[in-house]
Amino acid sequence: MSPAMNTATALAPEPGVTTVEHTFPQLLEQLAAERPDAIAMQEKRYGIWQPMSWALYRERVRDFAHGLASLGVQPGEIVAVLGDNRPEWLIAELAAQSLRAAVVGIYPTSIGEELRHVLSVAASRIVVAEDQEQVDKLLKLRDDMLAAGEQFRVERIVFYDPHGLEQYTDPLLLDFTELEGHGRAWGEEHPGWLDAQVRAGTPDEIAVICTTSGTTSRPKLGELSHANLLAMAENLTTIDPIAPKDRYVSFLPFAWIGEQMLSVACGLSKGLTISFPEDSATQRANLKEIGPDVMFAPPRIWESMLSEVQVRIDESGWFKRLMFGFGYKVGDDIAQRRVQGKAPTLGQRILSPLATLVASHPVRNHLGLSRLKRCYTGGAPLGPDVFRFFHAIGVNLKQIYGQTEICGIAITHRDDDIAFHTVGTPIPGTELRIEEGQIMLRSSSVFQGYRGNAEATAEAITEDGWLITGDAGYLDDNGHLVVIDRAKDVLRAPDGTLYSSAFVENKIKFSPYVEEAVAFSSSDGDGLTAIVVLDPATVAAWAEHERIGFTTYTDLAGKDEVYDLIAEEITRSNEDLAESIRITRFVILHKQFDPDDDEITRTRKVRRNVIGERYAAIIGALQRGDAEVSITSTVTYQDGSRVERPLTLRIFDLSTYQIPPGRGRRPVWSGRR
Template structure:
């Protein structure tokens, strides 16, 4: 698509001025913004930012949840040739210092008082940060800081400027070119400072249009924008494809109302990482366990029918008349109401990505008639590299290369990608750019995988994480930690896993239980507990988790290549892994190296064969205070199985 974001906005405003562009839920009521009104707001905000001195090529920080005002600000910045950089709204203040200083930001546009306080806290470390503009004025009436102003004031001043300079907005839009930088996204920074991934209007819109064509998206789609705008996946689905297709983006009232808002909107095009789908399923199963005997029996009966018939129907395969009728009855009594309860009754296309999704979880949603598919991509590739066609959705692959994409494997098994959606560069980091982009245009993904016989891409793990077992009965065997972690996380009782084993004689893991799921399991068995730490160390919980670990081991034993990755010992951590404690990235990826160092005493105890180990850990609370959690952790052995030889 040879155009820019502001030009697409103008096209929609001209062709469909009164059609809804965005909706925002405020005080329980959905407020609609038309394409004409969105264009007016962008014009006025652009005029206000111009008067404040925002320059072409300059960066502007945006921090907040999905809000029409912040989307309009991104478009206004792009209109002026500036580059919006969204940061995670749940990031601690010190985490914002590097991105702001790295991009020499003078302007920050934030959502509310919480984000204003963050910017003021780090202002001494970011002396160039001159303007802090806020969208929600609640709690800010008595703030008196230089450069602090409401976005509404800037918009009002811009409206006056627009009347006095009626041609300014269009002239600025016309200056923009597809090859201009449109946005920058910071990586999660698992091994150091995050890197700024630079994308142009062309790279983002090209991938957005390819994805739209693949799934036949149009202006009639409804999308719920509830994931962090700083994540490129959210940007593609709720910004790039929004402008490419002209569909309606809906912004929930708050994080706590997303489930309710999902039901009210009934999106037709939906994206969620696996943990969201896991959470939805966990809530369903908890409710069913608490239901009456008749309703519970009916649910389990028809879910067996769905498991047998549903995926075949989704894949366009022939199904017998009796099975079809039985499934139809289940749709009336169970599947339809359940989809409605989940807020997915109108979904035509649903995607998941970021982590592997469990086969059972994947089949569950598809058996209900929800067209759930997987995709493969990254920040550097503007998301869309591989997509799963309808009728070819599988839990163990991530789809086929989409339009314009070439894939090949290096000698080490690393996936290399050539695509029109590749990053322009890492900002101010030529060395890192050269490491991932070859002279002939191939991007090194750092993922290990292969193309299977049906042309689908299968991911094994990160290349750097694939290791070898040294010593013991599996000496020299491949160790794929992410593969092991994901297989364990497929169980609803397990929320997070950290696997260790590279250059060791066996594999050991640290586990976080899912507090809601295991808590409900304990309550049904009249097992008392006093919080996460107490529940995590219950002998009954350890037995529950051991069963999950041994099921995974049995499954791994059937794969001759990965049989050595079976888990020999495990423990359940006394606290949940948390981004605020540095254990996860802001995109909830495990920082395995950091955890290995932080919990070295536990790791040593696992490999030394101890049965218990005392630990005291410092934690950070949401209000910034710190405290300590201590516990004596149980360490348990798990049964492993002899590798099964593959048939010749």
């Protein structure tokens, strides 16, 4: 992919923060003293935004910390938190840290073995759970473990949404507000005790434990100190300043490092106001109401926003489509000049206000992005075409690169230095080098190690502090990092071309009709094959427009017209790929990938090894060039019953396919042919 793949290259780091002097609870004390009445966070409940000042935030953290102390929580212990983003999540986190303990976040969609694994490795006695759903999962896990003769370490489950739990009498359960009340009484009996604990805390103590993505195995638990996270926050805001009045909408799981680094680390170091949507169904509407100044979201969110724009524009009349096309073209041309370091031409400056009026401003306003100063994406590659779309409509979107093991952000773009095919350059204080094609990083944000796994820690960090990322990449001519894929997943085509399956998959996923794609080599060496998962919303909208009837996702995925639609999309993607790595055959999967089936991680990264094993029959048929493949699908109903259904999936051979004559390339902003 680049001659730099097999050479050793490095970038000298910009000066960054050298020391961190505070912990998160100490920063909260400062903010409550300096800005007691300013809004620290707000949550929408029953249609009304409920604000919480820094003074009230501190008071609730202290009450809950006293409550945890009354349960015997000790320094160095780990409190688990399981649930969606709510103020109580952060209150529990800061309360545990006030006692010089740490928190481990568990994704609210986690079940069974994943729950057991995290709780076992963390040895958590106290779990703070959101609601009845999470409590039921924990109680079931307890019953299953006890029935199997295993030890269940959890001694208390503290829930913060009591709805549906009024009749529960299990002695493990305790209401969040009830524990706050116990804490107030306990604090009155121990005056000055918590203040001493907070003052005694040091930045080098473990603050948060985040699970790794676990794409190939069970997730590891990365230990991050206060100093790790706050050094990252200080270094990031050196290049991307955050002001106390800035707004941030928190809708990604706190168990993910991406949310910890912005909501918690940047939030507390800069006094950011955090808003919590009412629920997942209202996220987009709440985002529009708040109009955040800063935003972070994984590629899937940005891809879904683009898909939404495409659907809405395709439903518009011809005049609106014409005007948007004009405005987008002007914005795209200006964005292209800016990323090349050039100023807009006189003609572009004259047309820009009109283009903003008819295209970019209405779209940004509809998406809730009208006030954004800058926003980030990371966790997986974002297709250059999607990246380019948002810059064309005036959204200052930046790629980031990092891992849980280095607090999420190590590399990002600068405002005046964007390249759509790269992830940018190191933030201040971060060293980057490439050795034999592998990316290595060093900074004060490199984690402390994996909980209970010294062997994996030794494999991840060298003796002189370099983090071995396991990713392959190279530096382009401008010193930007280009990430290829996991080093073990970089492949070589029969003609010697080095390629990444992820790069090919992202080309396919740029289509608004494709939610996921997994590429595999052909047994005959003739290009690649792919399993494609449809985006149900956009394909359904297209089918309705084309007057194609369907019932379920499986029914829609088997339509000949849908296969023709995807064939054209993949053929367009192939035009930008070397011939030896083009997709030659594909199948549309009968279902979406599901994290509960271990097919994707909670952050929507494909678990390639699981896909390879579970769909081995489909992959084999693709590689052999069969015309179809017969499989058995398991359908699980809400009552837990399962039914086995035989299915026959069509395999589409692109070698004889041709796009109908006269059909132009679909514009980026439209799903129409």
